Amino acid sequence: MDLDQQREALGDALLRVGAGDSAALKEVYERTSAKLFGVCLRILGEPSEAEDVLQEVYVSVWRNAGAFNAERASPITWLAAIARNRAIDRVRARRPDRFAPAEAAIALADGAPSALARLEASEGSAQLFGCLGELERAHQSAVRSAFLDGLTYETLARQSGVPLGTMKSWIRRSLLKLKACMER
Amino acid sequence: MSDHGPDTGGDDFSHLAAEYVLGVQDAAARARSTERLRNDTAFQVEVAAWEERLAPFLDEVAETPAPARVWDGVARTILSGAKVTPFPSRTRLWDQVGVWRGATAALLAVAACLAFIVVLPARRPSPAVSSQEASIAAAATLASPSGKVLYVATIDRTGQRLTIVPVQVASRDARTPELWIVPAGGAPKPVGLLRNDRPVLLSLASLSLGSAAPTFAVSLEPAGGSPTGKPTGPVVASGVLKSA
Numbered sequence: 001m002d003l004d005q006q007r008e009a010l011g012d013a014l015l016r017v018g019a020g021d022s023a024a025l026k027e028v029y030e031r032t033s034a035k036l037f038g039v040c041l042r043i044l045g046e047p048s049e050a051e052d053v054l055q056e057v058y059v060s061v062w063r064n065a066g067a068f069n070a071e072r073a074s075p076i077t078w079l080a081a082i083a084r085n086r087a088i089d090r091v092r093a094r095r096p097d098r099f100a101p102a103e104a105a106i107a108l109a110d111g112a113p114s115a116l117a118r119l120e121a122s123e124g125s126a127q128l129f130g131c132l133g134e135l136e137r138a139h140q141s142a143v144r145s146a147f148l149d150g151l152t153y154e155t156l157a158r159q160s161g162v163p164l165g166t167m168k169s170w171i172r173r174s175l176l177k178l179k180a181c182m183e184r
Numbered sequence: 185m186s187d188h189g190p191d192t193g194g195d196d197f198s199h200l201a202a203e204y205v206l207g208v209q210d211a212a213a214r215a216r217s218t219e220r221l222r223n224d225t226a227f228q229v230e231v232a233a234w235e236e237r238l239a240p241f242l243d244e245v246a247e248t249p250a251p252a253r254v255w256d257g258v259a260r261t262i263l264s265g266a267k268v269t270p271f272p273s274r275t276r277l278w279d280q281v282g283v284w285r286g287a288t289a290a291l292l293a294v295a296a297c298l299a300f301i302v303v304l305p306a307r308r309p310s311p312a313v314s315s316q317e318a319s320i321a322a323a324a325t326l327a328s329p330s331g332k333v334l335y336v337a338t339i340d341r342t343g344q345r346l347t348i349v350p351v352q353v354a355s356r357d358a359r360t361p362e363l364w365i366v367p368a369g370g371a372p373k374p375v376g377l378l379r380n381d382r383p384v385l386l387s388l389a390s391l392s393l394g395s396a397a398p399t400f401a402v403s404l405e406p407a408g409g410s411p412t413g414k415p416t417g418p419v420v421a422s423g424v425l426k427s428a
């Protein structure tokens with residue numbers, strides 16, 4: 001099955017979930033749960049919490065799959081957004097002095113891109129990484145770490161050893177440049 | 185731009201969407217973005233665009249198989265809750281306020297009649313009628329603590345299909361109303377998500393109502409419903425199911 005076919009199969013399964021087909025939910029789970037568990041683990045750090053959130057994610061997929069629109073969103077992006085948002089919400093609800101240990105998170109990031117990861121390894125991927133390469137290294141890593149680790153401006157600033165205002169302006173400039181570059 | 189300058193992102197729509205997607209906001213700012221995302225279509229579009237732009241970062245996340253208990257938990261949750269089956273949503277009929285109000289009025293009338301029937305001793309089912317028959321065709325008005333009727337619930341003669349009609353909206357709260365059934369002396373069980381803009385049809389097939397009259401309650405929950413299987417938000421309306 002090539003990448004387009006995989007993407008299409010996942011989109012089809014999501015549409016069937018939207019129609020109340022629980023076997024299709026199992027299919028979506030089997031195709032995507034390892035990726036989404038990786039996403040949750042990286043943000044939350046603690047496996048038991050990541051398991052809780054992952055369970056919530058698929059229950060939420062079951063309830064909201066009707067809102068998935070294959071013409072507007074890629075299925076894995078849609079699913080990953082649910083997982084990231086749930087995990088980030090969970091982290092933000094923690095006491096403010098706790099945050100995901102960055103070292104553990106980085107250790108988790110070293111896998112080779114899997115078949116599913118390559119679902120999105122397309123034009124968009126080359127574009128993002130090409131444009132990211134035009135940013136200063138410290139800015140690149142701030143953007144990447146924000147997205148993958150779900151860190152706040154405050155934590156990013158502390159980890160990079162720069163004032164909060166500096167981190168905000170790094171991120172702001174980086175996002176503006178990325179958007180402009182990716183629209184070229 | 186000064187590195188120590190103030191956050192200038194306040195008015196910048198696209199930047200706000202990007203900040204939300206990136207996940208850099210603190211809890212308060214994030215809650216504001218989540219709120220905006222519920223009601224602001226242009227913001228939804230901008231957020232989706234940023235999700236797509238940044239999605240290739242996900243390539244860097246290693247796949248990690250989740251323990252089997254995660255799927256078991258998902259399966260348990262979705263099988264214990266009733267599947268929400270909204271009325272045909274594309275039907276223009278339901279979009280017409282007059283028809284919708286008419287349906288509400290009709291159901292209110294039915295509910296009022298049912299309530300009336302219940303208090304007439306002559307219409308009470310005789311002891312010879314099986315309890316199964318006695319528990320069908322029932323209705324509940326779900327009222328706010330101040331007594332405003334917010335929803336009317338009716339159950340059809342099969343005892344399996346529950347129709348919930350919104351009568352009036354309690355508040356502008358953007359959270360999702362979720363219906364719970366509270367068996368006498370038992371813990372609330374999720375029935376399904378409600379809409380404030382149209383009736384929904386819910387199945388009671390997987391819920392045992394028991395013989396005592398259960399209470400229905402509506403709580404406000406995050407989008408997609410309570411993540412815990414128990415009400416997490418305020419209960420805005422409740423009412424006792426009355427059999428005819």
